Amino acid sequence: MSAPIAAGLTDRRGVPLQHRAGRALGLAGLALVLLATLTPTRDIRGGSLATPLLCLVCGDNGGADVANNLLLFLPLAIGLRFSGASWLRSVVASALLSFTVELLQLLVIPGRDASLSDLLTNTVSAAIGATLGPALPGMVAPPPRRAALLLAGGVAALGALLAAWAWLLVPQAPPGAVASRWAHESPGPGAFRGVVRSVRLDGVPMPPNGPPPNTASLLRRLDRGTMTLEVEVVSGVPVAYDAWIYMLQSRWGGVLELSQTGREARVSVPTRGVNWRLGAPGVSLADALPKAAGVPVRLRATAAAGRVSVASSYHGVERAVELGISPALGWIMFIPFDLAVGERVRWATALLLGLLLLPLGYWAAGTRRLWPAAGSLTLTLVAALAVLPAAAGFPPVHWSEWVAGALGAAVGWALRGSATYLQTPCASPSDNESSSS
Incomplete structure (x- = not known):
């Protein structure tokens, strides 16, 4: 495997323009990899510490991580092929880079989780990119x-x-037992800084820490994509990370979750993708909580007929946002940061x-x-x-x-x-x- 990709046009110095474009794409791909993998994060919920080194689909969002990793090295590998590198060299170079990244995540970078899954999926991503590279010039004209x-x-x-x-x-509640959890009333890191006063789901009071009443009926309603969650809290100091307020939890993680990031309130609803370890889709409301601590706030989240909404009320002001779910919103399940505000x-x-x-x-x-x-x-x-x-x-x-x-x-x-x-x-x-x- 040694023949480079067809050169095409050349610049004044006789260097193929495709090679120059490949170098630029390769450098951009390298920057993307380094930015995505070596940026420290605040792992408040302790996910990185709980990730086994030899896991293949790791954590509640392991499916999303695998999908993202399969895309991550594509630009770098395609750029290497465009610049004249062979398939084997492109893949080996990418695999060595991935190994170095995982080693740095394991030993140096705070809040990042190293795993065998990342190394394997990054290498597969490079192999896909190196294979696709030669075909791309034929797609230009x-x-x-x-x-x-x-x-x-x-x-x-x-x-x-x-x-x-x-x-x-499609709405779907995960199989098995679920538990109702209030922040600070049940164990778990990354909790809301304020105080939860009451939680009602479809009009039924939810316990602070334990199985909800009439669980079977509740899960059937969630399977139909309908619910009304009402939570009364006393605000805490806003934090930069995702702090959970209330969670209906299964062994896969949060089935239904209300959380705070800064002054935003976000509700995540259960879908079939959660069972595949993808992120739960949802919607966030800006300024849903006040800047100051100690303010009574009423939060309300609903889901019905394919629409999800969040509303808040404090200081006599009501705010609300609604989002209609569509197939094109599927990207939300894969993005590791929140754009759904x-x-x-x-x-x-x-x-x-x-x-x-x-x-x-x-x-x-x-x-x-x-x-x-x-x-x-x-x-x-x-x-x-x-x-x-x-x-x-x-x-x-x-x-x-x-x-x-x-x-x-x-x-x-x-x-x-x-x-x-x-x-x-x-x-x-x-x-x-x-x-x-």
Whole structure:
């Protein structure tokens, strides 16, 4: 495995532009890896200390960690391949980097958990990136026939991704026993700094530390995606980390959780993804709790008909936010930090949809068949944003998703024209068969 990727255009010094682009992408990928893995964190709940070194799917969010690791080394490995490195060298270099990172996390970096899972999944990520690298130049300015194939593959991949997210976002309470837990009334680190006065779930008082009454009926309602959680607290000093206020907990972690970060209040609801060790989707309300300690606050969270809301009341002022769950919100289950605050989640979801539709618009324009290509993009949008949510039982998606999807496809279509000059170098012998390492 030694042949580099096709060089393509060159600069004034005769250096292939693809190699220069590869170096830039590789450096960006390296920066991403170092930032994502070596930044110290405040592990208030003690997750890093509880992670076994030899585990493969580690902790309550182990599934999300595996998925993120499979993406983490893609830019670095693709950049190495673009710069001329062989498949083997790209993978070995990435594996050595991952091993170094895990060693630093184990011995030096506070709040990070080293594991065999990270090393293996990072190496697999590099192998995927090194394999995909040679195929990417052929996607930049493909001939019409290949553009049509890429468009069909992209539509299928987008549909599969959104369908998987929709399936994982379906409400589902984990099997087995659950326990009701109030902050400071039951053991557990990272608790709310204030005082919990009362908790009612669907009108039923919840015990401070123990099994809830009529557990079977409660779990059936959570399986249907309906609940009303009412919590009365006395505020504490705001903290920068995620401090739990109330938790309905199973052996997988929080089934239903109300927490505070800064002055935000967040509710996380149970879905099928929790059973796959993904993060629980939810919504956060800004300024839900006061700056000062000792203030009585009433918090209310609801879930019904695919919509989740959080409301708070103190000093005579009421605040509320509501979020309709849609398949495109599946990214929330994988992101290790909270972007689901108020309207911020809509902007993040819109940006993601635009990026997902951009290559489809790009390849659609490359087919040089205007109306069939435009029709396929329209059908893709309708299927992704109307048919799939309705079939999964979700409410109609927010208008921002439609706008973002259409804009992403339109921008991709426009960009295809600016890439026309690459058609000749990219349609080299590698147009039919990518060079291998």
